[in-house]
Amino acid sequence: MTQLTAVSGANRPIVSLTDVIKTYTLGKVEVPALRGLSLDVYPGEFISIAGPSGSGKTTALNLIGCVDTASSGVVSVDGQDTKTLSERQLTDLRLHTIGFIFQSFNLVSVLSVYQNVEFPLLLQRKLNPKEREQRVMTLLEQVGLDKHVKHRPNELSGGQRQRVAVARALVTRPKLVLADEPTANLDSVTGQNIIDLMKELNRKEGTTFIFSTHDAKVMNHANAVVRLADGKILDRITPAEAQKAMAAGAEGH
Amino acid sequence: MFQLLLIALRNLASHKRRTLLLGGAIAGVTGLLVILMGLSNGIQTTTVETATTLMTGHVNVAGFFKVTAGQSAPVVTAIPALQQQLLQEVPELDYMVQRGRGYSKVVSDTSSMDLVLGGVDIQNETGFRKALMLREGRMEDLEQPNTLLLFEEQAKKLEVKVGDTVTLSSPTMRGTSNTVDVRVAAIAANVGMLSSVYCYLPNSTLRALYQMRDDATGALHLYLKDTADVPAVQARLMKRLPELGHKVLDHNPNPFFMKFETVNREAWTGQRLDITNWEDEISFITWSVKALNGLTVGLLVLLLIIISVGVMNTLWIAIRERTREIGTLRAIGMQRGWVVLMFLFEAFMLALFGTLSGALLGLAVCLGLNAAHITMPMAVQLIIMSEQLRFAVSPVAVAGSIFIITFCTTLVSLIPSFLAARMKPVTAMHHIG
Ligand SMILES: Nc1ncnc2c1ncn2[C@@H]1O[C@H](COP(=O)(O)OP(=O)(O)O)[C@@H](O)[C@H]1O
Ligand SMILES: [Mg+2]
Numbered sequence: 001m002t003q004l005t006a007v008s009g010a011n012r013p014i015v016s017l018t019d020v021i022k023t024y025t026l027g028k029v030e031v032p033a034l035r036g037l038s039l040d041v042y043p044g045e046f047i048s049i050a051g052p053s054g055s056g057k058t059t060a061l062n063l064i065g066c067v068d069t070a071s072s073g074v075v076s077v078d079g080q081d082t083k084t085l086s087e088r089q090l091t092d093l094r095l096h097t098i099g100f101i102f103q104s105f106n107l108v109s110v111l112s113v114y115q116n117v118e119f120p121l122l123l124q125r126k127l128n129p130k131e132r133e134q135r136v137m138t139l140l141e142q143v144g145l146d147k148h149v150k151h152r153p154n155e156l157s158g159g160q161r162q163r164v165a166v167a168r169a170l171v172t173r174p175k176l177v178l179a180d181e182p183t184a185n186l187d188s189v190t191g192q193n194i195i196d197l198m199k200e201l202n203r204k205e206g207t208t209f210i211f212s213t214h215d216a217k218v219m220n221h222a223n224a225v226v227r228l229a230d231g232k233i234l235d236r237i238t239p240a241e242a243q244k245a246m247a248a249g250a251e252g253h
Numbered sequence: 254m255f256q257l258l259l260i261a262l263r264n265l266a267s268h269k270r271r272t273l274l275l276g277g278a279i280a281g282v283t284g285l286l287v288i289l290m291g292l293s294n295g296i297q298t299t300t301v302e303t304a305t306t307l308m309t310g311h312v313n314v315a316g317f318f319k320v321t322a323g324q325s326a327p328v329v330t331a332i333p334a335l336q337q338q339l340l341q342e343v344p345e346l347d348y349m350v351q352r353g354r355g356y357s358k359v360v361s362d363t364s365s366m367d368l369v370l371g372g373v374d375i376q377n378e379t380g381f382r383k384a385l386m387l388r389e390g391r392m393e394d395l396e397q398p399n400t401l402l403l404f405e406e407q408a409k410k411l412e413v414k415v416g417d418t419v420t421l422s423s424p425t426m427r428g429t430s431n432t433v434d435v436r437v438a439a440i441a442a443n444v445g446m447l448s449s450v451y452c453y454l455p456n457s458t459l460r461a462l463y464q465m466r467d468d469a470t471g472a473l474h475l476y477l478k479d480t481a482d483v484p485a486v487q488a489r490l491m492k493r494l495p496e497l498g499h500k501v502l503d504h505n506p507n508p509f510f511m512k513f514e515t516v517n518r519e520a521w522t523g524q525r526l527d528i529t530n531w532e533d534e535i536s537f538i539t540w541s542v543k544a545l546n547g548l549t550v551g552l553l554v555l556l557l558i559i560i561s562v563g564v565m566n567t568l569w570i571a572i573r574e575r576t577r578e579i580g581t582l583r584a585i586g587m588q589r590g591w592v593v594l595m596f597l598f599e600a601f602m603l604a605l606f607g608t609l610s611g612a613l614l615g616l617a618v619c620l621g622l623n624a625a626h627i628t629m630p631m632a633v634q635l636i637i638m639s640e641q642l643r644f645a646v647s648p649v650a651v652a653g654s655i656f657i658i659t660f661c662t663t664l665v666s667l668i669p670s671f672l673a674a675r676m677k678p679v680t681a682m683h684h685i686g
Contacts, residue, residue: 062679065584067580067583067584067677067678067679067682068677068678068679068680069677087589088588088589091583091586091587091588091589092586094584094585094586094678095585095586095587096586100584100585102581102584102682106577106578106580106581106584106682107581108260108578108581108582109267109578110260110263110264110266110267111256111259111260111263115256115259118256119256119582119585120585120586122256123585123586123587123591124586168585169585
């Protein structure tokens with residue numbers, strides 16, 4: 001149902017990949033990471049990218065997040081072909097449209113929890129100090145870190161750091177949130193909380209989520225699972241089908 | 254903006270060792286620079302003060318008298334009339350003194366040495382008391398005839414004390430030697446090179462030695478209210494004195510005792526005036542000041558290069574260490590310019606902290622050494638024209654060095670900052686190291 005409203009609400013995809021190829025060069029060796037990936041994601045969708053390690057999930061998210069460039073093919077975000085944008089415009093797109101939760105947290109080590117989360121708002125320069133504080137504190141409460149505002153990242157556990165990264169990605173209320181295995185470092189309860197928070201944002205604000213995961217429980221919350229293998233899309237299925245496929249895979253072993 | 258500053262500050266704080274090392278290096282260079290400039294400036298001030306009192310006025314009207322073409326004496330005659338004309342022509346004048354000039358063998362019981370004689374009317378020589386520090390005797394005693402002021406160095410060589418008698422023996426133009434016995438009335442602390450060349454006696458005694466008339470002397474020293482007027486006054490006298498009927502030598506920027514050869518080679522006889530300024534008369538000493546200035550500048554350039562390389566290197570390391578962080582900041586939407594700005598802040602604060610503490614340290618050293626009154630070895634005294642080191646730190650120079658070093662450091666940090674900002678976010682984020 002969510003998918004229906006989303007699709008009818010906007011007939012233009014917020015993310016559109018067309019025949020995207022990404023090849024890394026490691027010295028003289030060419031490593032193909034994506035081999036002709038095509039994918040449309042519509043506003044309001046909650047998409048899970050699944051696939052074995054090395055299948056290209058992170059690479060795809062990096063391209064969508066405009067932190068890397070494709071070797072060929074078209075990557076469109078929010079209706080704009082990223083190849084045509086200047087570095088400055090790409091940076092603005094990352095700041096205002098995209099929230100990225102990196103697999104390895106990537107927090108600023110010299111800033112406190114509060115300052116890390118506040119940082120994108122300072123870059124945006126849209127809110128006044130009071131609104132800013134309110135926004136940051138609300139989000140920190142939602143991720144359960146309101147008691148840790150003054151801590152530095154190195155004083156937190158892995159799970160707590162990840163929650164800071166989530167808060168930082170969501171604080172600007174971006175249209176599109178990318179999350180690279182957002183629950184990989186979390187215990188199941190916290191992982192559930194984070195997913196619930198994302199779901200709620202998705203429902204209330206129509207935020208589009210694309211996250212990569214191996215976690216079947218997390219996949220359950222998606223309205224579609226895109227399965228990758230060897231840099232290509234295997235299929236696009238429902239969570240239930242994914243669950244079944246995974247079970248079958250497990251039995252096969 | 255504030256957050257950038259905060260990040261920069263925190264970065265400095267979280268790398269204490271590196272910050273202290275680099276900040277310390279910058280501080281050291283700044284401190285050294287302040288001390289060097291203070292020394293150079295101090296020597297220059299001392300030299301000019303001492304020399305303009307003891308050897309020269311700001312402008313001098315001196316001259317040579319020749320009975321025959323090949324024999325000259327450093328004498329100006331008909332002083333009262335000349336003085337009258339100078340009073341009229343130089344409204345910038347503060348005061349004017351007569352300074353007799355001579356040359357003599359000074360003979361004691363055990364030893365002898367050749368010295369340049371300066372004839373003074375000590376009661377008029379207001380600067381003398383400031384420029385000379387007496388070790389023995391009284392300045393006022395030079396008011397009495399047949400007295401002599403020696404420098405410590407000379408007294409030691411001649412093995413005389415205050416109250417002892419020495420004989421002055423000077424060759425005259427007639428080819429004979431005149432002598433006069435004088436009593437050592439005062440012994441002054443050494444003032445560098447000057448104290449191995451000069452000694453002072455009353456003008457009356459000098460005239461007696463050379464059997465000169467009362468209206469003759471060696472030179473008129475003109476002290477101006479403002480030394481900035483020196484070139485104007487000198488130029489005016491060069492023009493006006495010939496108009497008033499005096500014969501004036503072409504300007505020769507050397508001290509008088511180096512001119513005899515030139516003057517003796519010329520064919521004229523009688524009286525010629527020689528107009529010089531203080532720089533001409535002390536040109537043989539100022540080389541030391543110039544050399545020191547050169548050294549200061551050279552050292553400055555060298556140190557700046559070393560510091561720049563050090564800063565760049567350190568920032569490079571700092572930036573490499575934080576490449577992941579830069580990648581993250583870029584990935585969450587920080588523009589390249591801001592990244593550069595962040596590192597600029599960091600370099601700037603480090604440099605400012607370094608230069609400020611260095612300048613303070615240098616200042617403290619200068620003041621401390623001034624207060625300690627350390628007597629320098631003879632070789633150093635020759636160069637610095639004084640027994641003791643004197644540091645004159647000019648606020649402009651300190652501010653200048655703080656500015657220059659801070660500026661260079663900040664500028665140099667631009668290069669690694671630009672390189673870091675140019676990286677693709679994902680490349681930076683996955684940087685290892
Ligand atoms: N920076 C890189 N340089 C070279 N090869 C890379 C780089 N990043 C990823 N790869 C390769 O690209 C392929 C896809 O990787 P990735 O997108 O990280 O997969 P996933 O996130 O699904 O595990 C893998 O074979 C991986 O080794
Ligand atoms: Mg991955």
